[in-house]
Structure formats: C-alpha cells, structure tokens
Amino acid sequence: MKIEMERFRVRAGKEARAREWIAFLRENPAAFRETLEPERMYVETIFFETVGDALYLWWYTLQGEDGAELSDSTHWLDERHAAYWRECIDPNEPSLLLTPEVHMSPERVEEAMRPLGE
Structure with missing residues (x-):
C-alpha cells in the first residue's frame, strides 16, 4: 500500500477556480467513487491550507499497488479533474x-481494502 500526503501550491489568481x-x-461523489477502483485508490482526501497570500491543496491518499494513473483515465470526471489541475496548480x-513513518490500521480494514477478486 502506498500512503502519501503531498502539498501543491495554487497559482496566484486561481484561488477561486481551485475552490470551484x-x-x-x-x-459528484458517485462519479468520483467510480474513478477510485481503477486507480486502486482506497482513500483520497483533499485539504486547503492558506499561508500568507498563498493557497495550497494537500492530498492524503492510500493507494494499492498497480493502480491506474489519472493521466490514463478516460472517465469524464478525471478529464475535468486533470484540466482543473493544469489550470490551478503552479508547476514552478x-x-x-x-x-x-508509521501507519496502523486494523487488519480487517486492510483486508477490506484489497482489490476485488483478490
């Protein structure tokens, strides 16, 4: 299982678009959930953080091995999600x-997160 917590800066002037x-x-929770299985994404949580005048988005994810990449998805929600990313996240x-350093969860929770059919 891959666990990540990563922060990305929103481009100046794109704060309203990031909130949108x-x-x-x-x-779109149903569509969002549809995209999680192919990615083997068990948890995806997004946070806002403001530091001075800068807005940041934090992603906390728990993902299984060999999940599909967002860039490979043709799901309409992922396509729009990627477009927002390109518009809002500062690549510079x-x-x-x-x-x-440490992650603990009950075995029954980890067992429940195994991909369907395994």
Missing part, C-alpha cells in the same frame, strides 16, 4: 511530500 474544482468533486512551485 473542489466543489465540483464534492458535488515544488510540491511538498511528507514521508509516513
């Missing part, structure tokens, strides 16, 4: 990736 992006994801600002 997250609202779009929140308003390095992301901040936190390294997990």
